[in-house]
Amino acid sequence: MEEAPRGSRLNLAVLVEIARTVERRDALAHAICAHAVAGLGLAGASISIVNHDAGEARLDSIAAVGQLSSFMADLSMPLDKPTDATRTALGGEPIFVGNPHGVQNGSEPANGVARWRNGFGAHAYAVLGLNVLEGTLGVLTLEWPEPQPFEEEERRNLQLFADVVAIVLRSSTSGSPVDVAATLPKPSCDDAELAAYQLNGRGLLVPEAVAGAWTHAPAVRAWTAVTPAHPEEGSVAFAQVAGSQNGGLACAVGAVSAGPKGGAGEAVSSATGVVRAAVAHGSTPAEILGMVGSSMRSQTSAAWASGVVVELTQATGALEVAEAGAAALLVLGREGRFELVLSDSPPVGASRTAVTTRFQVVLPADRVAMISGGRIASLSDPACVTKARHILETLPDRGGEETARSLLAIVCGEGLAAAVAVFEPLPQGSGEAE
Secondary structure, three states: OOOHHHHHHHHHHHHHHHHHHOOOHHHHHHHHHHHHHHHHOOOEEEEEEEEOOOOOOEEEEEEEEEOOHHHHOOOEEEOOOOOHHHHHHHHOOOEEEOOOOOOOOOOOOOOHHHHHHHHOOOOEEEEEEEEEOOEEEEEEEEEEOOOOOOOHHHHHHHHHHHHHHHHHHHHHOOOOOOOHHHHOOOOOOOOOEEEEEEEOOOOOEEEOOHHHHOOOOOOEEEEEEEOOOOOOOOEEEEEEEEEOOOOOEEEEEEEEEEOOOOHHHHHHHHHHHHHHHHHHHOOOHHHHHHHHHHHHHOOOOOEEEEEEEEEEOOOOOEEEEEEEOOEEEEEEOOOOOEEEEEOOOOOEOOOOOOOOOEEEEOOOOOEEEEEEEOOHHHHHOHHHHHHHHHHHHOHHHHOHHHHHHHHHHHHOEOOEOEEEEEEEEOOOOOOOOO
C-alpha cells in the first residue's frame, strides 16, 4: 500500500483540472469516475446524490463507469432503504468491504458451488460520503477487481479524495451565477507569442513572411497566439500548425499542466513532439489527442493536457475535430452564422477515456478559432460569446495576429497557460498573392 499516498496526490491534482474545465454536473461526475477507474485500476466507480425534490428523500445515481455502468446510471432508491450507500448517505461514515465473496489469495480456480464467485467483477468496494459543510451531498462508490486490505492510510487517502470530489460537485451545482465578464482580464496579452502562416493549394504550409514569393493566392491563412512559457509555472500552452497528408491543414492548440513546478515544460515538449510526429504520420485528430494523453501518462509526475486538434480537407471543406478538457471551437460562417462548442470531456492523461471525433463543414471565407487552456469557462458567459464573435467579425480590420491575441485575452488568467489558433479558408481566385 505504499503507492496510496502518491496515487491520492495525482488524483487530487487531476480533480482540480477536471473541475476547471467541465461545468455540467453530470459530465463532471462522469469525468471524476472515469479518472478514478483509470488511476486506481478499479472495476467500476459511481456517484450518487441525495435528492429531496420529489418529496421523498432519494439517492439518485448521476454517473457510473465500469462493468454495471448502464444499470447504475438510472439507479434511484429511497434513503430509508437499508443499503451500504444509503447508510453512508445518512450518516456520512465510509464503509470499506475488502473481500465480500471470501476469495482466498493464491488459491486454485474455484470449483463446484464456489464457482459463482467467478461471475463477480468486483471483489472489494468502498462507499465514501461526499461530505460538505451542510451535510452529506451523496456517496462515491469505488469497486476493485481484487480483494483489498484497506489499511488505515489508504482509507484516509480515499476519504480525502471523496472530500475533494464533494467540494467540486457542490461548486458545480451552485445557483449563484458568476458574472464572468466583470472578472475578465484587461484585453492586452501584449507578451503573447504570435505567428502567421499560409497554406497553398497543394498543401504546402510556410510562415507568412516566407510566402511573399508565391505567385498564387494562398488557400488558407492561419494565425496563432500563445501565452509565454515560464519555467516556474505549472502549466504551459502550445500551438502547432502544419500541412496534412491530404493536402489540407492540420492544427492543434493545447495547454499542459503538471504537478511539480517545472514539470509542465518537459511535458509540453513531449506533447508537441507527439503532435508533429502524428501529423506527419497521417494520424486523425482523435488519435493525436489520444497519443498526447499517453505521453502525459508516461511522465514521471502527474501531467495532463487539454486541447483541440482539427484537420481541414481543402477539396471538400470537411473539418475533423477532436477536443478534450479546457477547449473550445468557434466558427463564424460567411453568411453570419456563429457556432461555439465547449468540450465536456476530461483532459487527456487524466483518464483513459477514449477521445471522440466529430465532423462539420467549413466553407471558403468561414473563420474558425480554436482555444485551449486559461479561463475557458469564460466562454459560457453570453457577454464573452458576443465579444468573441465580434472579434472574428472584425478580422479584416484587426489583422489575423491581433485577432488571435484578442481571443486569447478573453481566456487569459494569471498563471494559466492558454493558446489560440485562427484560420480562414479563402475563396479560390479572390485572394492576393503575398
